[in-house]
Amino acid sequence: MTGDDRQYFEEIQVGDEYLSPGRTVTEADIVAFAGLSGDYNVLHTDAEFMRTSIFGERIAHGLLGLAIQSGLGMRAMPRPLATMAFLGVRWRFKGPIKIGDTIKVRIKVVDKRETSKPDRGIVVLQRVIVNQRGEVVQEGETDIMVERRQ
């Protein structure tokens, strides 16, 4: 198919790795995310309250990290996967993302398996979000259903 440069199941190798550019998380991202999600928890929206907390300042929503890494992941892969469906995610929020932190995502193909249907397989991606100090702030696995060439 002309113009289709996606990676099909056959071509994806366990061990394939990608690293995204960095993205600095800003107060604007947090404010916009509170508006979109409806999550106005004081952790993210009350700077005075957070001064006295263990974090000392507002922190980003955990799911903001997940959302940003989904976009960073697309920028990390010059040829996107031939994705049919996003099946699931197992995600761990390990440390805070603070205003001004710069995050990148490292993606690695850790498993691939055929299914009973010949036109599709499952690829498991491990994704790790690191900040500017090299600390892992979030990580997890995403299960993707990927097209197989027939």
Place this chain on the structure above:
Amino acid sequence: MEATRYFEDIGVGEVFRTPGRTVTEADLVRFAGISGDHEALDQTRGEPGLPPTVPDTLVVVITSGLGFRTPVPQAQVLAFMVLEWRFLAPVRLGDTVHCRLQVTAKRGLKEGGVLVEKREIVNQRGEVVQEGEYKLLVARRPQT
């Protein structure tokens, strides 16, 4: 009545239903801007004759906030620890989703406690489109 509850107030097995939220084009556009995932902005991709699907992660995001709008307040969240989630069916522009939320486990810590919430995202046809678990660190009642 207090506007928030704490770890001690939460009963395992409580089930709550949140209000619904209609997924709109504005949500799609805002999510594209926040995430940097612009693929979904091409509404012509996908099956002709059906409304365009929205990114699955967008649905996770907007239903996360629905958890704050249960008839009885949930516990004060200190941190989101773990998300385990399955995407069962696509969600399309114009769908209205709500969340069924049930606390399935709780475990006290010295500072705060851990709650496990089972959540199902249900569309306007009663179909469960997404489901999974939130593991949350929540606050203990402050000592006065």
